[in-house]
Amino acid sequence: LSAVKMLPVPAACALLSLAPVLVLGVPPIWTQPEQVHLSYAGVPGSMVVTWTTFNKTESEVEYGPAGAPLFEMSAKGDATVFVDSGEEKRKMFIHRVTLTNLKPAATYVYHCGSDDGWSDVFFFTALNDSSSFSPRFALYGDLGNENPQSLARLQKEAQQGLYDAILHIGNLYLLVHSDNARIGDEFMRQIQSVAAYVPYMTCPGNHEATYNFSNYRNRFSMPGQTESLWYSWNLGSAHIISFSTEVYFYLQFGLELLFKQYEWLKRDLEEANRPENRAERPWIITMGHRPMYCSDDDQDDCTNFDSYVRLGRNDTKPPAPGLEDLFYRHGVDVELWAHEHTYERLWPVYGDKVHNGSLEKPYVNPKAPVHIITGSAGCRERTDRFNPNPKAWSAFRSTDYGYSRMHVVNATHLYLEQVSDDQDGKVIDNIWVVKEKHGFSAWS
Known part of the structure; x- marks a missing residue:
């Protein structure tokens, strides 16, 4: 902004008009996890974490019981490429990691992603597998x-x-x-x-x-x-x-x-x-x-x-x-x-x-x-x-x-x-x- 202030008004306006072009000229690095969601894998003691990136990255979840040191456990999965059938044929990477051996009814803190980008920190309660559980x-x-x-x-x-x-x-x-x-x-x-x-x-x-x-x-x-x-x-x-x-x-x-x-x-x-x-x-x-x-x-x-x-x-x-x-x-x-x-x-x-x-x-x-x-x-x-x-x-x-x-x-x-x-x-x-x-x- 200080550089713009030093320019004559017409030149400053011309530079500002190019701002979107300048920004778009730098290719984004789409390695940040987003669209994080959980699902039950159908197997006792399990949970699936699914998320999306727009560049290829590793698929990892770091997690641990609530109250313990953060991210003392980790699990890895894989990503599948999904290409939308619209005109642009947009490509995205759908990551899936299955967490296993979870303790029933225990709360876990987690984030997902890779060293190229991590999600926010979330938490979930592992499902109780007992038939006497009242969900x-x-x-x-x-x-x-x-x-x-x-x-x-x-x-x-x-x-x-x-x-x-x-x-x-x-x-x-x-x-x-x-x-x-x-x-x-x-x-x-x-x-x-x-x-x-x-x-x-x-x-x-x-x-x-x-x-x-x-x-x-x-x-x-x-x-x-x-x-x-x-x-x-x-x-x-x-x-x-x-x-x-x-x-x-x-x-x-x-x-x-x-x-x-x-x-x-x-x-x-x-x-x-x-x-x-x-x-x-x-x-x-x-x-x-x-x-x-x-x-x-x-x-x-x-x-x-x-x-x-x-x-x-x-x-x-x-x-x-x-x-x-x-x-x-x-x-x-x-x-x-x-x-x-x-x-x-x-x-x-x-x-x-x-x-x-x-x-x-x-x-x-x-x-x-x-x-x-x-x-x-x-x-x-x-x-x-x-x-x-x-x-x-x-x-x-x-x-x-x-x-x-x-x-x-x-x-x-x-x-x-x-x-x-x-x-x-x-x-x-x-x-x-x-x-x-x-x-x-x-x-x-």
């Missing part, structure tokens, strides 16, 4: 980098340790082609303040579909070997299944994916229902983006009686099976959904009919799965409208921005509540699901 979750879908209204409250609560895991039920806005995937970078930077502290478990939604879900499949690190499209894991007394509803809608990416997922779901549910497994993890909870049922007024799949997700598709060869019967036959207890930018709790429902436990206590020993739709966390498309005449299975509805919480208390009790961000964090709905018996026989 707490935040649940939501359709959270955007534009109008992410619930994000600040979620950031604070995650850092306070209110949750053991986050379930983001599709539509990680906008992890797609917008601005050659730079919008995806921005979203991942935004959720770092949640996902770097708590395992951030996801499933794909329709806004991840661009370029055959490539951004989603490359940026996230869910359990199993299915590029995070479908997987299952255990926590406390729950077996949690994440799957893709999008295989019913993006047939251009391969009808075989729909059948492959269906067969995987069938095998996974059969395994979860083996007597010894169901005794240890009696709750079976599913998460998928597009609901089987909803009472929104937008002509989405769930507003139709013959919903693709629920009943399948007859316009394919061979016909594609739906999921309602599969889930019912295997005694799925709770089904979590998003996509609709609203919150809706259903009475226990199967076959488009209500199957309450009793008139006075509908969620005590219910005779069908319990459905929760929680897609109002906040995104650029705002909230949706409801049909003024819902069917009998609709129990509670809200268009407030907000998110849900779930507490799997023990083998028989599960608690769900809805938080309104519009009402400063007020709990506007809550239920206890109580089941003395799990599995298909519980319906009779």
Whole structure:
């Protein structure tokens, strides 16, 4: 600036006008870690740390128990090159390091990167692997980098340790082609303040579909070997299944994916229902983006009686099976959904009919799965409208921005509540699901 002051005004203006060019003329060194997020590897005592750089670097996590000298332990992983399919063919390096032999419920402090650049310092609590553990979750879908209204409250609560895991039920806005995937970078930077502290478990939604879900499949690190499209894991007394509803809608990416997922779901549910497994993890909870049922007024799949997700598709060869019967036959207890930018709790429902436990206590020993739709966390498309005449299975509805919480208390009790961000964090709905018996026989 002092040099500019010594120049005549026209010359100084000319120099300042060149400033952007001068800055851009120096190639940046993109070795700084960013977009840090955790996920559970599905193996007891483990946690995966994933992050991004834009130049090739080493992949290392330095960590240690809280209260001990910082970074007394280290683990190394590797990086995969991801090239976005947009016009610029932007290249990024996705780093993954798996931490193992973590002590259950112990808090660890960590940072990630390499000697070319380190992240901020974060912390997490290792998951308790006991089936008697009572995990707490935040649940939501359709959270955007534009109008992410619930994000600040979620950031604070995650850092306070209110949750053991986050379930983001599709539509990680906008992890797609917008601005050659730079919008995806921005979203991942935004959720770092949640996902770097708590395992951030996801499933794909329709806004991840661009370029055959490539951004989603490359940026996230869910359990199993299915590029995070479908997987299952255990926590406390729950077996949690994440799957893709999008295989019913993006047939251009391969009808075989729909059948492959269906067969995987069938095998996974059969395994979860083996007597010894169901005794240890009696709750079976599913998460998928597009609901089987909803009472929104937008002509989405769930507003139709013959919903693709629920009943399948007859316009394919061979016909594609739906999921309602599969889930019912295997005694799925709770089904979590998003996509609709609203919150809706259903009475226990199967076959488009209500199957309450009793008139006075509908969620005590219910005779069908319990459905929760929680897609109002906040995104650029705002909230949706409801049909003024819902069917009998609709129990509670809200268009407030907000998110849900779930507490799997023990083998028989599960608690769900809805938080309104519009009402400063007020709990506007809550239920206890109580089941003395799990599995298909519980319906009779």
